[in-house]
Amino acid sequence: MSERxxxxxxKVDGSYFEKRGLRRYAGVWSLWALGVGAVISGHFAGWNLGLANGWGSMLLATIIISVMYLGLTFSLAEMSPALPHTGGAYSFARTAMGPWGGFLTGLAENVEYVLTPAVIVFFIGSYMGSIFGTPPAWQPLWWIGFYIVFIGLNIIGVELSFKITLAVTLLALACLVAFWISALPKIDFARWAMNVGAGGAVLPEGRGPFLPLGFAGVLASLPFAVWLFLAIEQLPLAAEESVDPRRDMPRGIIAGIFTLILSAFMILWLNPSVAGIGSHALSTSAEPLLDGFKAIYGDGIAKVLALVAVLGLVASFHTIIFAKGRQIYSLSRAGYFPSALSVTHGSRKTPHIAMIVGSVVALVVMFVLWFTLGVDKGSAVIGGTLLNMAVFGAMFSYVMQALSFMRLRSKLPHMERPYRSPLGVAGAALTLLIALVTIYFQLSDPVYRVGVLWVALWFAIGISYFAVMGRHRLILSPEEEFAIGLAEKGRAGAHT
Structure with a gap:
């Protein structure tokens, strides 16, 4: 069956797109903040669970995942200015692999962008409950409150949204830098960071083996290392709100990934090395950065430090809500999702319906788990299974984006590319390989497999909808027109 x-x-008239307009505002530093802000919460918590396999295992896993994200971001830096549309990953896959490839990629990213803020707001609620002494049963009220506030800020306008993104990202980074400076005089790397022994046992005197669980420990640490970089790939979703995406998109995403790589290795080195904590204790901590601050400054200012730790979570929560709105908007505007979801606010020109509906879906999932499983088990599933589902959705989208890059290089070698990845096809191939290895580990681990199976169910529902209805109702959005135009030029060139 051909693509056509x-x-x-x-057929739609001009009013269709008038109701779905966006406003350009973002420059290179706004884009940098969008990418870094989306990820930064992973430097505050989540990554540390991989320390259960030993510090050396986590180091090698972080190096491997860094390579994967370098390959991915350089590929995105090439594709995003060449295809400067809000669709991002869906747009790249649509042009490279046709409507079905675009839809599957968009579906995978949708899992990531709907569920990741849900996991983050769950952790925010836990922090806020601890700070203000509210009972665990009140957690859903914190979730609702933060969603209302940050959806509202995102709806008010793209200018305010990017200003808040820049502010909270800089504050979150300032918190991390303050920790690094505070930690340096207090570290004993060999004694504390290396205190995981064979089989994961604690070594009171430290100086344990580099890989206490062997290479299997490295593989087991890969999903946790992903949290140090997860969601920087959202940056191309801001293409139609960027003043000059051809120039600024590559600069923003490359500056973002190198900022995150520096921060990732600093936090991996210093947090487990602080005297009195260690890798073994941090491997089960829900607040590793807060634990580090407490070890340095004592428990007396714990609540102030907890508020500091919340900043990183808020930065990522705010920016991924932005991304969720644009991701749903782009698929809806093109008809892959119901087109009503892509209507933008009349005066603010922000995709308010997409953000609201995506957030309501996330809250419904959280409420169902919370009220059917109870506080303890519901917390474990929200903080664990939903997190695993988000990671799997991201990994699948990375596979599709790497394939898109390689296919575009092969299929459309003469397409205008304002920026070309210095890593080329080799970088995309490494991204593909590492993402597949990470997916394989998720599928082989029973804990992760539960989340993967739920994502598979979502895929089955989405594919059924598209096969029966969605594919007969597509609309010539900018992404679709661009892809069809390039395909026609390619066919014309092949016949000359």
Whole structure:
């Protein structure tokens, strides 16, 4: 079946796109903040669970995942200015692999961007409950409150949204830098960071083996190392709100990944090395950075430090809500999702319906788990299974984006590329390989497999909808027109 015969396009008039307008504002530093802010909460918590396999295992896993994200971000730096549309990953896959490839990629990213803020707001609620002494049963009220506030800020306008993104990202980074400076005089790396022994046992005197669980420990640490970089790939979703995406998108995403790599290795080195904590204790901590601050400054200012730790979570929560709105908006505007979801605010020009509906879906999932499983088990599933589902959605989208890059290089070698990745096809191939290895580990681990199976169910529902209805109602959005135009040029070139 050809690309043209597999889908049908509905006719729309000019008013359709007038109701779905966006406003350009972002420059290179706004884009940098969007990418870094989306990720930064992973430097405050989450990554540390990989320390259960030993510090050396986590180091090697972080190096491997850094390579994967370098390959991914350089590929995105090439594709995003060449295809400067809000669709991001869906747009790249649509142009490279047709409507079905675009839809599957968009579906995977949708899992990531709907569920990641849910996991983050769960941790925010836990912090706020601890700070203000509210009972665990009140957690859903914190979730609702933070969603209302940050959806509201994102709806008010793209200018305010990017200003808040820049502010909270800089504050979160300032917190991390303050920790690094505070930690340096207090570290004993060999004694504390290396206190995980064979089989994961604690070594009171430290100086344990580099890989206490062997290379299997490195593989087991890969999903946790992902949290140090997860969601920087959202940056191309801001293409139609960037003043000059051809120039600024590559600069923003490359500056972002190198900022995150520096921060990731600093926190991996210093946090487990602080005297009195150690890798073994941090491997089960829900607040590793807070634990580090407490070890340095004592428990007397614990609540102030907890508020500091919340900043990183807020930065990521705010920026991923932005990304969720644009991701749902782009698929809806093109008809892959119901088109009503892509209507933008009349005066603010922000995709308010997409943000609200995506957030309501996330809250419904959280409420169902919370009220059917109870506080303790519900917390474990929200903080664990939903997190695993988000990671799997991201990994699948990385596979599709790497394939898109390689296919675009092969299929459309003469497409205008304002920026070319210095890593080329080799960088994309490494991204593909490492993402597949990470997915394999998720599938082989029973704990992760539960989340993967739920994502598979979501895929089954989405594919069924698209096969029966969605593919007959597509709309010639900028992404679709661009992809069809390039395909026609390619066919014309092949016949000359």
């Amino acid at each position: 015969s597999s889908v049908q396009y509905a």
